[in-house]
Amino acid sequence: MVSDVVIVGAGIVGAACARALAVAGVRVTVLERGAAASGTSAKGEGNLLVSDKGPGPELDLAVYAASLWPDLVDELADELGPAFPSLEYERKGGLVVATTAAGAEPLRAFAASQRAAGVDARAIPNGTALELEPWLNPEITAAVHYPDDAQVQPVIATEALLASARNHGAAVRTGVEVTGAKRDASGRLIGLVTTAGDVPAGAVLLAAGPWSGETARALGAILPVRPRRGMVLVTTRMPHRVFHKVYDGDYFGATQSSDAALQTSSVVESTAAGTVLLGSSREQVGFDERLRVDVIREIATKALRLFPFLANASIMRAYGGFRPFMPDHLPVIGEDHRIAGLWHASGHEGAGIGLSLATAELLVAGMLGTAAPIDAAPFGLARASLAPYLEEAA
Amino acid sequence: MIAAIRTRTVLVVGAGPAGLAAARAARERGASVILLDASDATGGQYWRHLPPSRPSANERALHHGWSTYRALHDELERDDGCEIVLGAQVWAIERTDASDVTDASGGADASAVTDASASTDAATVPAPVAVHVLVGPPDGTRRVGRTFRPDALVLATGAHDRTLPFPGWDLPGVFTAGAAQAFAKGERVALGGRVVVAGAGPFLLPVAASVAATGAKVLGVYEASRVAGLVRGWLPKPWQLIGAAKKGGELAGYVGSHLRHRIPYVTGRAVVAAHGADRVEAVTIAEVDADWAPIAGTERRVETDAVCVSHGFTPRLELPIAAGCELTPERFVRVDDGQRTSVAGVYAAGEITGIGGVDAALAEGEIAGHVAAGGSARDADLGAAVGARRTFAGFAARIEAAHGIRSGWTSWLDDDTLVCRCEEVPYGRLRDTREATCGSGLRSMKLTTRAGLGICQGRICGRTVEELLGAGPDVGGEDDAGHAASAGLETAAGGLFDRRSDAGGLLDRRATTDRRPIASPLRIGELAAAEDPTTSTTHTVRKGHP
Numbered sequence: 001m002v003s004d005v006v007i008v009g010a011g012i013v014g015a016a017c018a019r020a021l022a023v024a025g026v027r028v029t030v031l032e033r034g035a036a037a038s039g040t041s042a043k044g045e046g047n048l049l050v051s052d053k054g055p056g057p058e059l060d061l062a063v064y065a066a067s068l069w070p071d072l073v074d075e076l077a078d079e080l081g082p083a084f085p086s087l088e089y090e091r092k093g094g095l096v097v098a099t100t101a102a103g104a105e106p107l108r109a110f111a112a113s114q115r116a117a118g119v120d121a122r123a124i125p126n127g128t129a130l131e132l133e134p135w136l137n138p139e140i141t142a143a144v145h146y147p148d149d150a151q152v153q154p155v156i157a158t159e160a161l162l163a164s165a166r167n168h169g170a171a172v173r174t175g176v177e178v179t180g181a182k183r184d185a186s187g188r189l190i191g192l193v194t195t196a197g198d199v200p201a202g203a204v205l206l207a208a209g210p211w212s213g214e215t216a217r218a219l220g221a222i223l224p225v226r227p228r229r230g231m232v233l234v235t236t237r238m239p240h241r242v243f244h245k246v247y248d249g250d251y252f253g254a255t256q257s258s259d260a261a262l263q264t265s266s267v268v269e270s271t272a273a274g275t276v277l278l279g280s281s282r283e284q285v286g287f288d289e290r291l292r293v294d295v296i297r298e299i300a301t302k303a304l305r306l307f308p309f310l311a312n313a314s315i316m317r318a319y320g321g322f323r324p325f326m327p328d329h330l331p332v333i334g335e336d337h338r339i340a341g342l343w344h345a346s347g348h349e350g351a352g353i354g355l356s357l358a359t360a361e362l363l364v365a366g367m368l369g370t371a372a373p374i375d376a377a378p379f380g381l382a383r384a385s386l387a388p389y390l391e392e393a394a
Numbered sequence: 395m396i397a398a399i400r401t402r403t404v405l406v407v408g409a410g411p412a413g414l415a416a417a418r419a420a421r422e423r424g425a426s427v428i429l430l431d432a433s434d435a436t437g438g439q440y441w442r443h444l445p446p447s448r449p450s451a452n453e454r455a456l457h458h459g460w461s462t463y464r465a466l467h468d469e470l471e472r473d474d475g476c477e478i479v480l481g482a483q484v485w486a487i488e489r490t491d492a493s494d495v496t497d498a499s500g501g502a503d504a505s506a507v508t509d510a511s512a513s514t515d516a517a518t519v520p521a522p523v524a525v526h527v528l529v530g531p532p533d534g535t536r537r538v539g540r541t542f543r544p545d546a547l548v549l550a551t552g553a554h555d556r557t558l559p560f561p562g563w564d565l566p567g568v569f570t571a572g573a574a575q576a577f578a579k580g581e582r583v584a585l586g587g588r589v590v591v592a593g594a595g596p597f598l599l600p601v602a603a604s605v606a607a608t609g610a611k612v613l614g615v616y617e618a619s620r621v622a623g624l625v626r627g628w629l630p631k632p633w634q635l636i637g638a639a640k641k642g643g644e645l646a647g648y649v650g651s652h653l654r655h656r657i658p659y660v661t662g663r664a665v666v667a668a669h670g671a672d673r674v675e676a677v678t679i680a681e682v683d684a685d686w687a688p689i690a691g692t693e694r695r696v697e698t699d700a701v702c703v704s705h706g707f708t709p710r711l712e713l714p715i716a717a718g719c720e721l722t723p724e725r726f727v728r729v730d731d732g733q734r735t736s737v738a739g740v741y742a743a744g745e746i747t748g749i750g751g752v753d754a755a756l757a758e759g760e761i762a763g764h765v766a767a768g769g770s771a772r773d774a775d776l777g778a779a780v781g782a783r784r785t786f787a788g789f790a791a792r793i794e795a796a797h798g799i800r801s802g803w804t805s806w807l808d809d810d811t812l813v814c815r816c817e818e819v820p821y822g823r824l825r826d827t828r829e830a831t832c833g834s835g836l837r838s839m840k841l842t843t844r845a846g847l848g849i850c851q852g853r854i855c856g857r858t859v860e861e862l863l864g865a866g867p868d869v870g871g872e873d874d875a876g877h878a879a880s881a882g883l884e885t886a887a888g889g890l891f892d893r894r895s896d897a898g899g900l901l902d903r904r905a906t907t908d909r910r911p912i913a914s915p916l917r918i919g920e921l922a923a924a925e926d927p928t929t930s931t932t933h934t935v936r937k938g939h940p
């Protein structure tokens with residue numbers, strides 16, 4: 001059983017784990033090289049989705065996570081009081097539509113497979129979809145409504161989890177970069193080398209998002225996390241005309257594909273602030289931060305296919321980040337079987353906001369030796385689908 | 395055989411004094427030039443004037459150096475080798491890797507390249523940028539997209555003036571000095587009957603003069619800096635610049651105009667509040683100490699119907715940042731003696747490299763254009779410009795020393811003073827949220843409070859928000875050892891600046907409020923539309939990029 005943990009990374013995954021461990025009585029220190037919530041968790045959207053996942057372990061994790069969010073939001077609101085900004089949690093539901101004749105049948109089949117796995121996925125007539133979203137392009141060819149899709153403001157959620165972790169005794173140290181490992185004679189990890197000196201640790205939890213791969217290397221371990229770049233466009237404020245999270249069916253292809261080339265699929269949603277977010281792209285170009293006009297042009301073009309009225313709306317901002325991508329599309333949650341004392345919570349790709357709470361519960365169970373709420377084995381580093389990638393550099 | 399030398403194409407963004415001078419110098423060296431400006435006239439902030447449809451006989455009297463402007467403008471307009479595109483908003487600059495560039499032929503508008511452009515100078519490597527422009531009235535139905543891939547890019551986007559918040563600063567009738575001057579010079583509209591001009595810096599004087607020229611009564615110019623500070627910076631009189639005789643003469647002219655209009659010039663005073671129900675009716679003017687903190691008991695209420703306030707300048711840095719240009723610690727574009735930025739082929743001139751006034755902008759622009767067109771800063775014909783630049787060098791530092799914003803201004807604020815007007819974020823909320831979250835990064839603070847996320851994208855409030863967040867002791871993040879960790883953080887004003895050479899780019903881990911990859915809003919329809927093939931200038935490059 002673990003009694004003190006040093007967490008590397010103050011993104012939403014590190015924050016959720018810090019809070020859950022601190023609440024469970026573990027002594028927690030979070031080390032963050034930048035500012036809190038300055039990484040990927042501040043550069044994406046806050047969709048908490050079940051709609052985009054096919055049957056399998058990731059869907060199980062997402063369904064479990066969806067069940068945790070409402071209570072967590074209430075608990076944090078009670079604990080942090082009215083002075084703390086709202087998490088903007090809203091279970092507004094998702095609407096997935098096909099925009100081509102060829103896309104209709106695959107969408108319905110996907111929804112049927114999700115229903116079999118227990119997801120509330122309602123195939124609805126196109127007319128009903130247009131009642132839910134009156135501004136939607138009437139040319140859609142199929143529609144599925146997912147009442148359980150929700151959203152949260154990811155930066156506020158991260159900050160709230162950290163504030164709560166601090167209330168439960170955790171220390172959050174920003175501006176401290178982890179650069180290496182301290183091991184004992186047996187090879188066990190007993191601390192970290194950082195830009196602010198050595199930090200002893202009973203256990204280390206690596207939650208460094210897309211940088212977990214390079215940080216793992218600094219600790220002497222291979223972890224095949226890679227950045228998968230994504231960009232989002234933000235409109236100026238406008239009257240509320242998009243009521244759900246609305247996706248085109250291509251989305252599934254993009255999330256499930258490992259293709260490195262540019263892919264975009266439309267995700268259109270309103271925020272509490274009155275802006276509309278248009279997402280998003282997926283491409284593997286390393287940590288390349290440069291704006292690409294062809295990418296945002298494609299995002300804009302596809303968004304218009306869903307909502308033609310947006311043609312006259314204005315884009316005022318573009319931002320983007322690097323999803324922590326795993327080659328087998330599953331996060332790594334749990335103990336490292338190669339280095340004693342090292343634990344992982346990384347590789348959530350485009351779903352880390354939603355999955356953060358469930359990840360934290362699995363980790364607490366693993367670290368404290370309590371019963372896991374769902375089967376943790378599919379997320380273990382030792383899983384077969386990862387084996388080829390753990391050997392590469394040896 | 396002597397290889398034919400292909401005409402270099404120089405793209406100049408901004409047609410203020412710096413951009414106009416750059417365009418002419420580049421033409422004189424034989425480059426083909428495209429000069430873009432978002433507004434509907436050349437001249438920039440300084441030579442703002444009535445549209446040709448409403449000519450005025452009085453421009454000469456209103457503008458210092460009007461004949462300089464006319465000469466520059468007329469020469470460029472007559473010149474077939476210079477294309478002037480107005481209503482041309484650069485909305486993005488993309489960085490293209492040098493390795494992407496397989497074809498050395500630049501992307502100038504083919505029609506502007508008079509010389510048979512087929513022959514390429516193999517030694518020429520175009521600037522590693524693609525400049526994306528929308529041309530047309532911003533509120534029109536659909537602007538036309540154009541993309542430029544020039545051999546050299548000169549950025550001359552200027553600065554806008556900065557106004558610090560105070561209670562009531564969001565009332566109608568409160569103007570930035572720049573807006574007031576634009577009204578007065580560009581529209582000839584009086585702002586009100588009784589006008590107060592306040593803030594800091596030598597440019598308050600010409601603003602007061604322009605406002606007075608519209609027939610308004612200027613009740614006074616209230617300069618926050620103390621006389622002692624002014625004397626140190628400006629010796630011996632606030633309107634006389636050390637070493638810049640010409641500038642001194644010009645400002646002395648304004649003093650004369652002040653005398654004519656009987657405008658009192660008072661230092662060590664600030665407008666600390668504006669009052670009124672639907673629009674400004676009165677202001678509170680207080681004496682302030684050397685830190686600009688109001689001195690209790692000195693407040694005085696003055697009835698007024700318009701207030702022009704300006705406390706300094708913010709350079710328009712979004713395009714240089716997007717192009718990847720390094721900045722100085724003072725947050726201007728870093729340039730060398732040839733006005734070269736850190737990005738090969740990209741030059742900068744005028745107010746984005748330092749606040750130096752119109753003559754400095756003209757000199758820097760001339761040097762930038764000349765070097766961008768292939769010349770050297772040591773060429774004899776640049777002698778006068780290089781000399782002028784030397785004269786004005788340090789002007790920015792002197793303005794900063796005498797008039798730079800002092801930290802005491804934050805005590806003007808009430809809890810409900812709006813800091814970010816677009817998103818209506820009051821000071822109290824900013825402070826409380828910072829405390830509740832232990833004041834972490836700038837990016838997180840913006841996203842938790844929404845300060846700076848509105849339509850102006852932090853142009854008005856960005857640096858104010860940075861300073862307010864940087865004001866406290868622990869904004870760099872808490873540290874067990876009890877001292878703020880500041881190195882490399884994206885937070886406090888001083889510790890904020892990103893010195894990395896790749897400061898440009900969209901996804902930089904370190905945030906600053908100057909970064910705006912989308913430099914100006916555009917319609918989704920405009921973005922989605924493919925560029926108009928008849929006006930796009932990318933086709934010369936596309937030949938090399940199948």
Ligand SMILES: Cc1cc2nc3c(=O)[nH]c(=O)nc-3n(C[C@H](O)[C@H](O)[C@H](O)COP(=O)(O)OP(=O)(O)OC[C@H]3O[C@@H](n4cnc5c(N)ncnc54)[C@H](O)[C@@H]3O)c2cc1C
Binds near residue numbers: 353
């Ligand atoms: C465009 C886009 C859209 C997205 N949309 C969604 C969505 O709608 N829903 C959803 O659930 N997810 C979404 N995501 C994915 C989600 O943002 C990520 O999965 C999630 O933020 C990952 O969180 P994290 O805590 O693992 O990583 P991060 O937030 O990146 O946190 C890792 C932290 O570790 C720090 N760090 C790294 N190395 C070190 C070191 N050596 N020492 C100290 N600190 C270090 C970093 O500075 C960083 O702050 C999106 C992502 C993108 C890019």
Ligand SMILES: Cc1cc2nc3c(=O)[nH]c(=O)nc-3n(C[C@H](O)[C@H](O)[C@H](O)COP(=O)(O)OP(=O)(O)OC[C@H]3O[C@@H](n4cnc5c(N)ncnc54)[C@H](O)[C@@H]3O)c2cc1C
Binds near residue numbers: 753
């Ligand atoms: C209120 C005020 C009073 C002043 N009074 C004096 C004075 O009395 N004496 C003096 O010497 N100086 C004065 N100045 C300073 C003077 O105006 C500047 O020194 C001078 O205008 C700087 O020239 P510039 O070419 O660098 O920039 P500007 O004149 O600001 O020109 C920049 C141009 O770039 C264009 N631009 C910016 N971004 C884009 C984009 N993305 N796409 C397309 N176009 C773009 C703008 O439309 C603008 O026309 C004053 C300034 C202000 C604000």
